[in-house]
Amino acid sequence: MHNKTVSELKKDLKDKKISSLELTNHFIDRIKSIDPQLNSFVSLTEEYAIMQAKKIDSEIAKGSFRPLAGIPLAQKDIFCTKGIRTTCGSKMLENFISPYDATVVEKLNDAGMIIIGKTNMDEFAMGSSNETSYFGDVKNPWNTDYVPGGSSGGSAASVSARLIPCSTGTDTGGSIRQPASLTGVCGIKPTYGRVSRYGMIAFASSLDQAGVFTRTAEDCAILLTHISGYDPKDSTSSKKDTPDYEQECKRKFTNMTIGIPIEFLDGLDNKVREVFDENIKVLEKNGCKFKKISLKSSRLGVSAYQVVAPAECSSNLSRFDGVRFGHRAENVKSIDELYKKSRSEGFGQEVKRRILIGTYALSAGYYDAYYLKAQKIRKVISNEFAQAFKEVDLILGPTAPDCAFKIGEKTNDPIAMYLSDVFTVSTNLAGLPAMSLPMGFKDNLPLGLQIIGNHFDETKILSLAHHYQQITDWHTKKPKISGD
Amino acid sequence: MNKETIIKISDLAKIDIKDSQIDDVLISLEKILNLVDEMNSVDTDSVTPMSHPLNLKQELRKDMVTASNERELFQKNNKYTDNGYYKVPKIID
Numbered sequence: 001m002h003n004k005t006v007s008e009l010k011k012d013l014k015d016k017k018i019s020s021l022e023l024t025n026h027f028i029d030r031i032k033s034i035d036p037q038l039n040s041f042v043s044l045t046e047e048y049a050i051m052q053a054k055k056i057d058s059e060i061a062k063g064s065f066r067p068l069a070g071i072p073l074a075q076k077d078i079f080c081t082k083g084i085r086t087t088c089g090s091k092m093l094e095n096f097i098s099p100y101d102a103t104v105v106e107k108l109n110d111a112g113m114i115i116i117g118k119t120n121m122d123e124f125a126m127g128s129s130n131e132t133s134y135f136g137d138v139k140n141p142w143n144t145d146y147v148p149g150g151s152s153g154g155s156a157a158s159v160s161a162r163l164i165p166c167s168t169g170t171d172t173g174g175s176i177r178q179p180a181s182l183t184g185v186c187g188i189k190p191t192y193g194r195v196s197r198y199g200m201i202a203f204a205s206s207l208d209q210a211g212v213f214t215r216t217a218e219d220c221a222i223l224l225t226h227i228s229g230y231d232p233k234d235s236t237s238s239k240k241d242t243p244d245y246e247q248e249c250k251r252k253f254t255n256m257t258i259g260i261p262i263e264f265l266d267g268l269d270n271k272v273r274e275v276f277d278e279n280i281k282v283l284e285k286n287g288c289k290f291k292k293i294s295l296k297s298s299r300l301g302v303s304a305y306q307v308v309a310p311a312e313c314s315s316n317l318s319r320f321d322g323v324r325f326g327h328r329a330e331n332v333k334s335i336d337e338l339y340k341k342s343r344s345e346g347f348g349q350e351v352k353r354r355i356l357i358g359t360y361a362l363s364a365g366y367y368d369a370y371y372l373k374a375q376k377i378r379k380v381i382s383n384e385f386a387q388a389f390k391e392v393d394l395i396l397g398p399t400a401p402d403c404a405f406k407i408g409e410k411t412n413d414p415i416a417m418y419l420s421d422v423f424t425v426s427t428n429l430a431g432l433p434a435m436s437l438p439m440g441f442k443d444n445l446p447l448g449l450q451i452i453g454n455h456f457d458e459t460k461i462l463s464l465a466h467h468y469q470q471i472t473d474w475h476t477k478k479p480k481i482s483g484d
Numbered sequence: 485m486n487k488e489t490i491i492k493i494s495d496l497a498k499i500d501i502k503d504s505q506i507d508d509v510l511i512s513l514e515k516i517l518n519l520v521d522e523m524n525s526v527d528t529d530s531v532t533p534m535s536h537p538l539n540l541k542q543e544l545r546k547d548m549v550t551a552s553n554e555r556e557l558f559q560k561n562n563k564y565t566d567n568g569y570y571k572v573p574k575i576i577d
Contacts, residue, residue: 431537
């Protein structure tokens with residue numbers, strides 16, 4: 001049951017071959033038996049899930065079938081879930097019970113999905129290895145000595161280990177695509193504005209975007225169709241119509257020209273390059289045309305990101321002051337002490353580091369040198385992408401510079417950690433959609449192929465990914481920990 | 485950046501940093517700023533800064549009541565409330 005895709009489960013439920021309750025219990029049992037080795041879940045919502053599954057089963061029995069009725073799902077613990085604890089991986093929100101649902105949560109609930117649990121993540125989505133979570137490291141299902149990537153490490157690891165058919169994630173600088181790459185699953189970050197950010201705890205508002213993890217491109221398309229669309233509660237969400245991605249991904253685009261940025265291959269690890277080149281040959285044989293392009297300023301993406309993201313985070317996280325919700329320090333004598341002690345006790349090291357950098361970049365006398373300069377670099381990067389998309393339909397490259405690294409290997413070197421996102425941050429800065437899908441292995445650890453599209457070109461990305469998965473089988477490989 | 489800068493920005497950010505940690509924080513922030521300084525390799529004098537990926541204009545919603553006041557529900561996340569207010573240490577003598 002756990003090896004089936006969302007698409008297959010949807011059919012089985014509709015044909016009444018299985019019930020939602022059976023499916024829900026099956027995945028809960030798997031999480032209970034396998035997840036102690038991975039730590040991919042922060043909360044299991046067993047009682048709630050069983051109640052929902054029974055409700056959906058009775059709807060199906062009466063002949064009413066919601067589009068994703070009865071399919072289990074894990075929500076990244078950054079999405080507010082009404083009445084369910086929402087921690088964002090932080091001590092600050094350890095006991096926070098959200099009073100409302102995020103729009104993404106509401107939409108998937110309305111589609112009939114069953115939330116089985118909330119997944120572990122880097123604290124406030126700040127990290128690339130899932131080692132900054134207050135609730136402990138998440139382990140990579142392919143080798144538990146290795147990180148699963150981050151920040152959506154729990155969402156990626158749980159799908160990879162077949163603990164859940166699909167999960168949600170968020171991507172500010174690569175937090176969906178990089179963990180998807182490191183754990184061998186599919187992860188899509190749509191265009192900025194495609195999916196509502198309402199109820200998604202903010203890290204860097206001009207970069208954050210919600211997306212999903214699944215094992216196939218088709219499943220990504222199914223879920224994306226249901227979470228996309230304008231939301232009056234998010235003034236930055238787009239009013240563009242949402243295509244039926246599930247149908248559209250099966251449409252084959254002919255005469256597509258795909259760009260390969262020379263900067264992504266320059267100095268790339270030999271094995272990653274070899275695997276990438278093999279995949280280009282496979283796609284060429286199947287009719288794709290490739291063209292070398294240059295995105296010369298993309299190398300500055302990490303530098304600009306390290307200003308924009310911390311600056312916005314320092315502002316967004318100022319709401320955690322110990323007064324209205326979140327961790328509150330005891331025995332304080334003044335309001336200033338309340339703020340400082342609550343924040344110092346509630347935030348972890350990486351979050352504090354980013355708040356400090358952001359505060360510095362925005363402080364008097366430094367704004368022009370850092371924030372304004374970064375916003376200009378952002379424009380330069382965005383212009384280069386726009387230029388590239390005049391010549392090509394999609395851009396292809398590796399998702400990450402290497403396979404997963406060992407737990408602890410980069411914890412004392414923030415720069416090395418930040419560079420894990422070197423191929424992913426630029427698309428966030430430009431607001432572009434991008435996806436990672438499995439393309440091979442290095443040392444028995446998965447590698448991801450990144451497809452980047454122009455604004456709102458998710459259809460082309462998903463189509464290429466779906467057709468790639470019709471001629472390759474990397475997405476069917478599973479880690480030993482997942483069993484039969 | 486120096487120790488005084490760390491003390492100043494930690495006060496602005498309302499984050500306590502112990503004296504024993506200041507040096508480590510300074511070193512890690514300086515490393516990040518070195519990475520950030522690579523931005524200066526590009527001349528951007530004539531570039532318009534980009535504040536939003538889609539250049540959207542801020543939309544204002546109609547001035548209509550859309551959600552009810554859920555103060556009691558929101559205050560369930562805080563045990564320091566009194567009669568609908570949040571309690572904090574005394575600010576004015």
